[in-house]
Amino acid sequence: MHTPIINSIWQQLRRINTLYSECSSRLETGWNGRGQGRVDVEEPNGQTLIFNEQGHWDSSKGMQLPFRNVYRWTLNDDQISLSHLRFGIDRPVFLVDLVPAQDRLCAVEPHPCGDDRYDAQLSIQNDVLLLEWTVTGPAKDERLRHTYRALDRSSAQRE
Numbered sequence: 001m002h003t004p005i006i007n008s009i010w011q012q013l014r015r016i017n018t019l020y021s022e023c024s025s026r027l028e029t030g031w032n033g034r035g036q037g038r039v040d041v042e043e044p045n046g047q048t049l050i051f052n053e054q055g056h057w058d059s060s061k062g063m064q065l066p067f068r069n070v071y072r073w074t075l076n077d078d079q080i081s082l083s084h085l086r087f088g089i090d091r092p093v094f095l096v097d098l099v100p101a102q103d104r105l106c107a108v109e110p111h112p113c114g115d116d117r118y119d120a121q122l123s124i125q126n127d128v129l130l131l132e133w134t135v136t137g138p139a140k141d142e143r144l145r146h147t148y149r150a151l152d153r154s155s156a157q158r159e
Contacts, residue, residue: 002077003100009122010075012129013049015150016041021057026141032060035067039148049073050085080105080122096120116140 002010021035037055044050051071058064070085072092079099083092095118098105104123111118116137123130133144 002075005100005103005105006075006078006080008124009080009105009129012124012150013073013080013148014041014043016051016129016148018149018151019053019055020147020149022145024143027139031142033058037067047075050089079108082120098122 016039019035019037019039023031023033025032035055035057037053040052042050042052049072051069051073053067053069053071055067056064057067072083072085072089074081074083079097081097082095084095085092087093095111096107096109098120099108101121104121107120111120114137116135116139119134119136121132129148131146131148135142135144
């Protein structure tokens with residue numbers, strides 16, 4: 001049985017179509033900047049959403065870079081799992097299991113990437129979804145904030 005926060009976040013995830021990202025690093029070598037783009041959501045079944053994200057990233061040093069990402073969200077009884085599909089749908093890279101923690105979902109444990117750790121939380125604030133990552137390690141001290149929105153409410157009402 002899904003908790004109310006899992007149900008609310010899952011319904012919000014189904015309607016997403018835009019993305020705005022901010023990254024700040026406390027280290028000179030880190031990424032700082034902002035990105036924005038669109039999200040095309042596929043729903044192959046009632047427990048899986050595929051986010052196809054594309055847009056552009058503007059670094060604080062004036063560079064503009066295109067980006068593309070594909071993520072899989074999986075609804076389970078007591079959590080939502082997130083995987084990156086950079087190697088294709090048949091070779092997912094597991095990122096985190098998100099479980100209820102009061103008014104948000106938090107990672108059961110951080111995702112390890114070499115010596116770095118990616119910790120995540122997902123919440124609804126002012127009718128948008130916020131996916132916030134804290135990245136720590138010997139060469140990283142970063143905060144990533146992804147704001148997901150559903151700009152066209154009429155498509156959400158047809159469901």
